[in-house]
Amino acid sequence: MHLPPRIGEPSARPGRFRNAWRAAHAPVAGVSRRLQLTAYAIVHAAVLVDQLDLLDKQNVRRSRSADHLTARLSALGLSPQATSAETTERSYYRYAVRLPEEVLAVAPVDRIARALTAELGFAVVQTHRPLNDNPLNRPSTRRGFALDREYAARANAARFDVPIAKRIQGSVVSFGHEVLLAPLDAIGEIAVAFEKVLAHVGEPAG
Template sequence: MAHSLAILGGAQVSDRQWPRWPQPGPRALKSLEDVLHSGRWTISCAYQGRPSYEEQFADAFAEYCGTEFCVPTSTGSASLSIALEACGVGAFDEVVVPGLSWVASASAVLGINAIPVLVDVDPATYCVDPDAVAAAITERTRAITVVHAYSSIADLTALTEIARRHGLPLIEDCAHAHGARYRGQAVGSIGAAGAFSMQGTKLLTAGEGGAVVTNDPEVADRADHLRSDGRRRSRAPLNVGDMELLETGHMMGSNACLSEFHAAVLLDQLDLIDGQNMRRRESAAYLDQRLARFGCVGQVTTEGTTERTYYRYATRLPKEILEIVPVATVIDALTAELGFPVLSAYRPLNDNPLHRPDTRRRFAANPEYLAQVNPKRFDLPVTKDIHESVVTFGHEVLLAPIEAMEEIALAFEKVTAHIGEIAP
């Protein structure tokens, strides 16, 4: 018997070449060559008579985010740990963490010997539920982290009020949200600090990299020390051959500096991101409308979002489909039809193989601490439901021509219409 679905040998809906990511801009090669011959490949090398690419990027990204300060870092995970510690979080402190996120949201907290307290998310936005945050706060809570997940901005009005009421810093994890704005303000500029990732899949990327943004000079100063072995950038005039990083003795740190190569690429990417984000929004709006015809419900963003960005496009499958097959089966069928990877939403952090503190001896040194960081002690029913009902794909797909979005819609239509062919 002939089958319709590609996963069973039928013809694919699409055989197009989908956009690849990352995509270099026009000045990337020239800037990288300039770094190569500059005599300075990182901020910890001697000053060469001109502003470093890192300093140029820090200034440009602070302006982009509307903040007074930007401290570049080597990774997004480092930016989150540094932001937390710069805001006063330390050993045995509790930090509220959304249960739906990449594992780094929890491991960054563990990295400063604090305790991630996992809370559930809103079923429509997939961002942390303010009521769950409020219920999780104890006398040991020292910070609230919020992830602007996939294409949504969290309810920053409610969350900043909770943070203010309890005297806690709100740390915005903006790894998915470069360029997003809430009530006219860039994400990252609203809390005590914003942490960004520039890892290879991100909207603004140099393969790796990160940044902490803030309007608080003390938080910025501590972040500067924490990411450069207890040093900070000099504010005095420099001569060629001088070291730009000063050994102040103010605060011990570690090495999490951004290289000049990464900073040069990020400056190039920063020129492109607004135009790319606009194209992604147009494609996502088309898909939301088309997929709704088949019962899919796209991820929504919080009221007050004034500029939305798309790290991954996400949509919830209709219940009648999931009563026939699990989400993993639909994902495999869609991937076969389209030729690019379709994935589920993040696995909940209370049941994620990447979030297992018991596999690290550093955490086992204190049995009480190990029990407190055991993720299985938390219940995340909404996050679990999202993982079992939502499909996602990468933002680069949204950069394809608008007619390609119709191919995606046709693939959803085909798979849902023939779902019985792959039923167990």
């Protein structure tokens, strides 16, 4: 397996996954960065508005790629995220796949995600941490929430048990929607990478 690109670098296969970039794990922004984040949001909004005319065609491509990949991964015993029968049209933000229990008994989900990232050249990651253990949901770290001890105790999300969210975080990997804009033969390579990684999941990393 080749090493994944560094954060900020394009995909190791720019011709195959042209829009796929490695995810940047930036620290959580503080209050002092709100203005900068607002400026970024304005720039992002301007870019997105300019892209709206392309959205419908891109969603068709994403759905076609997702259907192709779902069929391939399901044949391997994986469980791509399904949608309800009442859905009239589906779009994608992230493509998510649940790994089988027998695979997770051999290797944890984060190790499998790293192996897939190395194999494919774009970021394959776990889902976000549950809200009761998420750095974005810790009111006690913000002075604005320091009202009194009773309120702090009630607002402490760590007091909740969220077994389903924990189970999902420990069994699901995903990648960004931009990958689904790749050609279908490149989408097929994703299934090949999953098959390869799962076949060697019990081998020591090296």
